[in-house]
Amino acid sequence: MGIRTSIGLTPYRLEDFGPDERDSLESWRGSRCERPHFIDPDMINGFTCYLLGRAEQAAPTDQRFFPLREQIAASACVFRASDGKELMVLEGDVESIVFKRLAEFDEEDHGDLRLLGLPFSQAVASVGEDGQLAEDVFASLSAWGKAADAFDEFLAKPRRSTRFGLDDMLRSIDGLHALVDMLELFRRLLLAAGRAIDELGAATIDHYDLPGLVSSVGIWRVAQGGSARRIGSALSKLALRTEGIDVAEQLPERASADGSWILPYSQLGQYVTKWAMEHSESELNFAALGAAWPGPAVYGYDDGEEEPGPACELLAELSRRGKGPRDIPLGTDEVIVAEDLTVAVPPRFLGNDRAVYVARQFDEHGGCLRCVGESRRMNLLAKLIDDEQKLEGYAWGYIGEGAPEDVSDGFSAGFDEEFALLSIEGDLVELDGRGRLPLTGTGLDGLMPGASLVIEGSGDTFFITAS
Structure with a gap:
């Protein structure tokens, strides 16, 4: 209103x-x-x-x-x-x-809306009409974030925070131009997010080559649509305070890997655009606003083989360089194999996970099962990849920040083995209804009902061996 x-x-x-x-x-x-x-x-x-x-x-x-x-x-x-x-x-x-x-407040609003033009024009210039980035991905992300910050700062003023609506933006030419710039940037960012999701999905089936680790993280951030979702959330609040416009009160807070979050934001943008054109004195003011908005079937995947979900999950961890608070307690517990060949894993090793990646690992003492909770696996892969890129730490079998002068082939083989265990060889095993881990088919030697096994935590993963 x-x-x-x-x-x-x-x-x-x-x-x-x-x-x-x-x-x-x-x-x-x-x-x-x-x-x-x-x-x-x-x-x-x-x-x-x-x-x-x-x-x-x-x-x-x-x-x-x-x-x-x-x-x-x-x-x-x-x-x-x-x-x-x-x-x-x-x-x-x-x-x-x-x-x-x-009248003083109105003049202040008009001046502040005029100032929004600079960050929004810079942000629009960094992404094409079709969502194609016009410059370095991180420079683009920075420009988008500054535009979203400026919008949030404008709306945060106490007298505006619960009252300012879309109709207030149409009361001056400065507000109208600001609204058009916001909608155009919003539209382009949604298209950019869709393109990034397509690229990540295509990369999982070798139909697209990601340019590199750092750039891949940038593409993932574009796919997350952080600035687009912030601008959309602000526009939604303005719409809810505007008389004669009816929009959904809730938008997805999280960016789903399949891009399904984009459609409700796109529908909001189209609805607000339609309302603004109907309530503006001239539709010529919207000539600079593109017509193409993301639709419901834009981000389908080739025969279901693409897997943008795991790709996004890994890149999310890589954006933190594998440094999330993921360590699990050290310690050893003895457990007994039940009649149905399941074991109760101590809760401190699982956290909230209801599934575990289990891989058979061999050493000079025989075989054991190396296990990692579902939520921890991508963190470990990210840590491994980040350390491998710098020739240090976990990937190369030593502790320290500096790269060694001479890295032997043995360390490289160790990295390959670690990476294969975490990314390829492990099977995802769901806990049963009682929260126990099934061991059937894991290949653990001497697995029989009543057998005693040892579960040992190593800080990141845990191992199951015969006692």
Whole structure:
């Protein structure tokens, strides 16, 4: 409903009152009765808060609130419109002061909206009309983030935070231009996210070559659509405060790997665009806004073979360089194999996981099962890949930040073995209904009901061996 409606300003005119009420109003206001402003008396709290530049819920904390509200009420008189609605009119001198204050706020809004043009124009220039990046991926991400920050900062001003709506943006040419820039950037970022998802999915079946580790993380960040979702969330809030527009109150908070999150954001953008064009004085103002928005079937996958989900999960961990808080406690426990060849894994090794990657590993002492919880696997792969790129740490079998002068073939073989165990050789085994780990088919030597096994945690993974 916008700021003016939210603080009680109404579109009533003198013609909406009967002759007797008009005579009473003229007698009370005298020569200043030509164009009085009619205010809903039930919204005097919001009206007062706005004059103080505050959000309405902050009223009790402002010592100026109650004296100002009393002063406004004392300077007002209530008249009844022909439809029975009671409306408040301020004394001429008080109304002049109040509306001068409102005009100052309007001018401030117009100036701040004008300033939004720079970060949004820079952001739009970094991505093409079809979502193709026009420059380095991280420079683009930075430009998009600055635009989203500027939008959030504008809306965070207390008097705007719960009142500012789309109709407020159409009240000035600066606001209209800002809205068009926001919608165009929003549209392009959604297309860019879809392209990035397609690239990640195609890379999982060798139909696209990712340019490198760092660039791949950048592509994943584009696919996550962080700035697009922030801008969409802000536009959704504006729409919910706008009279005559009906949008879904909830948008997906998380970016799903299959791109399904894009459609509801795209629908929001199209709906807001349609509303703005219908309520703008000229559709020419929207000539710079592209027509193509992502649709429901844009991001399908070739015969179901593409797997963008695991790719996104790995890149998410690589963006943290495998340094997430994933360690599990050290220690050893003895467990007994049940009749159905399952074992109870101590909860501290599993956390909240309900599935475990299990790989058979051989050493000079025989064989054992190397296990890693489902949520920890990608973290370990990311740590392994990051260390391998720097020739240090976990990937090369030693602790330290500096790369060794001479890395032997043995370390390289160790990396290959570690990577194969984590990425290829392990089978995902679901815990049963009792939360026990089935061992059938794992190939563990001497596996029989009643057998005693040892589960040993190593800080990242745990091993199951015969005792």
